[in-house]
Amino acid sequence: MSTMNRRNFLKFTTAAAAATPFLAGKSAFAADEKHIVVIGGGVGGATFAKYMRLYAPEVKVTVIERKKEYQRPYGSSEIIVGNVDMNDITISYDALQKKHGVNFVFDTVTGVDFDKREVSTENGTKITYDRLVVAPGISFDYSGIAGMDTEAAQQAIVHGWDAGDQLLTLQKQLEAVPVDGTVVVVPPPNPYRCPPGPYERAGLITQWLINRGDKNAKVIILDPKNGFTTDVTMLQAWNRLYGFNLPKAFEKNYKPEQVATFTKHETPGKIQWVMAEEGGRVVKVDVAAKTVEAEAGVFKADMINIIPPLKAGKIALDLGLADKSGWCPVDQKTFESTLHPLVHVIGDACIAGEMPKSGYSANSQAKVVALQIKALLAGQPTIEPVLQNTCYALAGQSDYGMFVADVFRLKDGKLKRADQPRYLPFNASTAQYRLSAVYLHAWMDSFTQDIFS
Amino acid sequence: MNRSITLVGVAALIAMSTNSFANEHGASKARADAPSTEVAWTPETLALIRSGNAQKGGQLAHEQMCASCHGHAGIAQSSNWPSLAGQRAEYTYKMLQDYKNGSRNTYPLMTVLAQPMSDQDMADIAAFYASFKLPPVPVGTPIDKALADKAELLVMKGDGNRLLAPCMSCHGYKGEGNVIDVPAMAGQTPEYFIRTMQDYKTGKRSNDVYSRMRLMAHVLSDQEIIELANYYANLTQ
């Protein structure tokens, strides 16, 4: 046992001892009590644990999580530009344990014996379950980008897409960008966590450079895609704020009269989006020379932020819960794995039809699974699911917000978006942008409360 | 006679305790030396408000999406937000200014909306809401008549022992408000009323000139605040 582990061990022992008086009651752990084990205490796992206890207090829930505190990825790009600090995005598991009676084991899951229904951890603990919920988030796949496949390269050019210290690295790298320097941001191909996220980050960096006083700094987005969630509203905002010119190849996504409202900026903008059709796909990175080679040519940068292709969290891959896409197929009504019975996969790791990989999706899926597991444990029919996603994003300026919002229902076994407008309208008023930014920040708090308190 | 004595008492109390009040409350502490408002009732300001164009104000209110919370005709869409119908223009104008410059910082969303507004915009919007009649009893929120009745004594007589002036001495017999910026409260949504009084009581809201509402709210019990909320919600013209 390492020191850290011994400390954890002592803490558990003490906490359990303190709880002993409650355990004297006869009903505390009846033999037939159902036990749900959760892998991962992120948005999906923590929401599930809280709501399972809320919906069915008679069920015991144990979360196995490798970190003692959660750092939320949602809203974390604001660390890079100094709008918030690490304390603001760090969340305690106290309320889940004390208020909601969720058990926590702080350890890393290393294996599951599906026949014995038994989870094992790095420290050698084994825990049996009646049903298992797997919510391990994402892992990163650098294999497709030449020059990025070494540990050293991945430490020099970080993604910052899973919270943690990489955000501070990015913050330092941004501060070190010389006046009027160039920053390259590389979003991943679909599907990935937080669809508007890479573009919001590029906007935040642009705004930061402007605030610093740079007149000619540049943020270049090299994209393997031809569009992204919130693109029509985001590009309109950049046209207004950052001298951004609409790529010719993208004009077809607007009505002609809408294109006419875009300003044609004489000098190229402070932010530039090279879409796939115009050669945005990155093929090679030279870490030492700080160059990124895309199909359109070689870009020299002072700072590079690459978010590589994503897959389901490593443990989901190791357990054989993913298919060849790298994500986990599930029955989209109950989120039960189609590869292993009695195992539900939620959050970024699962394939949920048209639902994006977002915190809101993970939260909504977790509640649905809590309801379905409650029904299944009681031998009742599962319920027709309704799910929702709302992602807010900033254009860069902290008072210019936008969003995507969708409701999802099951249709022919797949979760499909309800056919409604999902963005702010093209002719939205200033008040609507400003309010969206207010709601974005309010959401960070209310959403965190819904999961963790 | 009774009334003027009480008012003098209140004035003395205000003079004595403004500082200590501010100090013992965290929220106002941060701004202890900031003025409670930056709006001064100069003849120019009053003339500007009088010149407010209600029709333009209606257009602005539409653009700013005021109706989403305050209703198309200033009658709140839910129990949580205030009705603005029939509100004194000076009060609405002052609130918009106070939001804009941070004197009223209880609700960041309103600050964000007020920031782009000019003085004239605010006068127009104030005129727009002042052009309506005061609201009827809020719909959808059950008003407790028995609770409302209990507040009558405070409203009509105040409480000399606690140096509490009767509410009506400033806010009017029918809750219609008073010169210059004493707000109307008749038909106000009770939850908003309670929140406002609690914010005054704790000092979280501090844009009342001379602390006059903070001093009142400070000595009111939570139960009395609830009774008053029911009283004013139920009071219609």
Add this chain to the structure above:
Amino acid sequence: MNKTITGALAVALGFVVMVPAAIANPEQTANGAQSPAAVMAAQTCGGCHGTMGQVKDNAFMPLAGMPTSQFVLAMKSFANGSRPSTLMGPLAASFSDAEIQAMAEYFAAIPKFQHEANK
């Protein structure tokens, strides 16, 4: 070290922080009485409006304890655009009348989140 821990045994050994499942907080009891379909529809609101609509931030409307008629009117007027909004318009339009009614009844039955001082 290789230990097999199940339920009660884990507690006895003291490796896992165990809180008895039987101790329920008031929120838990409030959910029991609701129909599963209503709980299902209402859960979609929680990510912004707080767990069971008991949000503690005043930018979003608390839904807990809102009278049914007020909820239904709000959703319908968001959906048909007569009440201006940022995103509530399209969202409200995505729910059926039956879902809106079910949500309304769910939230009306949940106790309001009380101002600390008014508890």
